[in-house]
Amino acid sequence: MANLGYVGLGVMGGRMAARLIDKGHTVTGHNRTRSKAQWLIDKGMGWAGTPRDVVSATDVTFVMVTDSQALDAIAHGQDGLLAGMAPGKVLIDMSTVSPAMSRELAAEVRSRGGEMLDCPVSGSVLTLEQGKLTMMIGGNRATCDRMLPLLLDIGPKATWVGANGAAVSMKIALNLSIGVQLLAFSEGILLAEKSGIDRRTAVEVFTNSALASPMLGYRGPMVLQLPDEAWFNVKMMQKDTALALELGRTLGVPLPTTAIANEFLTAARGIGLEEKDCAAVFHVLAQLAGISA
Helix, strand or coil, X not given: CCEEEEECCCHHHHHHHHHHHHCCCEEEEECCCHHHHHHHHHHCXXXXXXXXXXXXXXXXXXXXXXXXXXXXXHHCCCCCHHHHCCCCCEEEECCCCCHHHHHHHHHHHHHCCCEEEECCEECCHHHHHCCXXXXXXXXXXXXXXXXXXXXXXXCCEEEEEECXXXXXXXXXXXXHHHHHHHHHHHHHHHHHHHCCCCHHHHHHHHHCCCCCCHHHHHHHHHHCXXXXXXXXXXXXXXXXXXXHHHHHHHHCCCCHHHHHHHHHHHHHXXXXXXXXXXXXXXXXXXXXXXXXX
């Protein structure tokens, strides 16, 4: 059993920390808002007052925060992750952030004698709770192999894809399809509905057809009723489409459907849906079609 840390105990991070606790590991955690982590403290997680304290107290620290700015904020400064870094320690960043920033942070970790892996995940709250979450790993291959047993305590599949920054690039390439698929799915549902087919029936057909992906399987029914707690909200989805568009411009890869999906996410934010699950793009398109969502 390992002595682990976890910084960023939100919807996904908190549940991953819980899985590690359930596997028998000692976990010390930190979250910007302590009250949101109280259920983990009640479950046996130790509490640390700062990210520095988490890294100092543990051998391997997992991180999952919202974006590049949040990662920068918790990594630097006298109470940051780097301040607690020492030779032999490992940082596993599960956030979806800029690949360039991820590589820069990995270099800073190495300069202090540690190692860092970027390890974003593919899946949702449901796939995590079902034990089906998969992970991509970027960084030193030997470090990846050493950390693999810990990662497999979170989910059944973890694939090394290359050097530092490669895994977040892979995650961005994956996630752009969420926005694109949701928009195409919404178009199809609304076209069926305006043809006189009940929306619930159309969703059932779509999610049991050859077109159904696992993502549409669990998010498709959200066009009938958005969840009270977003699994992946509009704001976070647009963060990822923006990262994809930035990476596409840098690498010279045109991403036309991603750009259109990004504009619909902007529209969703414009009508006050930014904290709703990203399936809310259906509501934007429904308004344009003159249909009550």
